[in-house]
Amino acid sequence: MDDDFIIQDIPGKGKGVIAARAISSGDLVLLESPLFTMTLSRTNTKILTAVSALTDSQQRQFFALANSLRGKLPPALGTFNTNVLPCGYNSNTTGHAATEGGIFVIGSRFNSSCVPNINNYWDEQLRQISFRAVRDIVAGEELCIAYTDLLSVRDERRRELHEKFAFECHCTACSLSGAQLEASDGRRSRLRQLYQEIAGCGMNPALGIRKVKHALTLLKEEGLLGFLDQSYYYDAFQFCTSVSDIASAKAWARKAWEAECRNKGPDCPEAKKMENYSRDPRAHLSFGMLRKQRLGGPD
Numbered sequence: 548m549d550d551d552f553i554i555q556d557i558p559g560k561g562k563g564v565i566a567a568r569a570i571s572s573g574d575l576v577l578l579e580s581p582l583f584t585m586t587l588s589r590t591n592t593k594i595l596t597a598v599s600a601l602t603d604s605q606q607r608q609f610f611a612l613a614n615s616l617r618g619k620l621p622p623a624l625g626t627f628n629t630n631v632l633p634c635g636y637n638s639n640t641t642g643h644a645a646t647e648g649g650i651f652v653i654g655s656r657f658n659s660s661c662v663p664n665i666n667n668y669w670d671e672q673l674r675q676i677s678f679r680a681v682r683d684i685v686a687g688e689e690l691c692i693a694y695t696d697l698l699s700v701r702d703e704r705r706r707e708l709h710e711k712f713a714f715e716c717h718c719t720a721c722s723l724s725g726a727q728l729e730a731s732d733g734r735r736s737r738l739r740q741l742y743q744e745i746a747g748c749g750m751n752p753a754l755g756i757r758k759v760k761h762a763l764t765l766l767k768e769e770g771l772l773g774f775l776d777q778s779y780y781y782d783a784f785q786f787c788t789s790v791s792d793i794a795s796a797k798a799w800a801r802k803a804w805e806a807e808c809r810n811k812g813p814d815c816p817e818a819k820k821m822e823n824y825s826r827d828p829r830a831h832l833s834f835g836m837l838r839k840q841r842l843g844g845p846d
């Protein structure tokens with residue numbers, strides 16, 4: 548793992564993390580314990596109290612991290628807010644925020660991209676954060692996570708990143724212009740709509756499956772397939788199990804299981820759940836709730 552990346556200066560971004568060799572989709576790039584964690588209700592005083600409990604060398608590590616909020620916030624709070632990563636379930640897409648955040652000596656060096664190649668996941672049992680590749684990565688590529696809601700349009704993403712982290716994003720998606728930018732914004736907006744429409748398709752599972760397939764196509768076109776696909780597979784699984792289409796339900800559950808393994812690791816509770824459903828879709832609450840029909844599995 549330690550040989551997978553190097554930390555170096557990146558023009559316009561401070562430091563960042565670069566792949567030192569080819570990394571395959573699903574590979575664990577880093578597993579790290581926090582220097583310390585803190586609940587959402589943090590203040591400069593609370594952070595200074597937590598930092599003072601660290602060893603001298605850990606205190607130096609904390610203050611050596613970037614502070615992009617210098618002059619806007621007191622130094623400890625600015626450093627914390629620049630580097631904090633969620634320690635708990637967090638979804639930029641649904642707006643669900645983890646109640647705890649942590650500071651990581653290495654993990655806090657990952658920069659942001661709106662087409663991320665790395666997923667960060669807090670393992671509650673280990674109380675460590677993992678970083679896994681969401682697609683194949685070539686040597687020399689920067690390893691980036693997502694700091695923002697990827698289903699927002701470019702200008703909204705830039706506004707949010709500027710407000711929270713005081714930088715302008717120039718990732719491949721944010722650097723688009725003209726018709727290409729319009730197409731990218733259109734796909735992300737449509738994906739957000741589909742996310743909500745799919746949730747309302749419980750009584751019309753055939754329509755739900757069509758919308759899932761449309762969403763997966765848009766995710767692929769937008770370069771986000773490996774990052775945001777798992778919830779769509781789970782939705783498709785539920786549609787199939789509700790109409791007792793067992794073979795298709797198993798196939799969708801398997802796709803969800805693969806996605807959870809890739810992004811969070813095979814031992815995470817979500818992967819275990821999907822593995823169980825892929826063996827026995829009847830175990831799901833919605834099994835057989837609607838008239839039997841065949842909906843079909845993933846393409």
Ligand SMILES: C[S@@+](CC[C@H](N)C(=O)[O-])C[C@H]1O[C@@H](n2cnc3c(N)ncnc32)[C@H](O)[C@@H]1O
Nearest residue numbers: 560561562613615630655656657658659712714
């Ligand atoms: C958690 S730190 C990431 C590591 C940091 N670059 C460093 O030097 O340690 C977050 C800060 O990195 C910079 N950053 C992250 N992603 C960036 C990007 N895509 N473009 C420019 N700066 C970025 C911003 O200053 C941001 O506030």
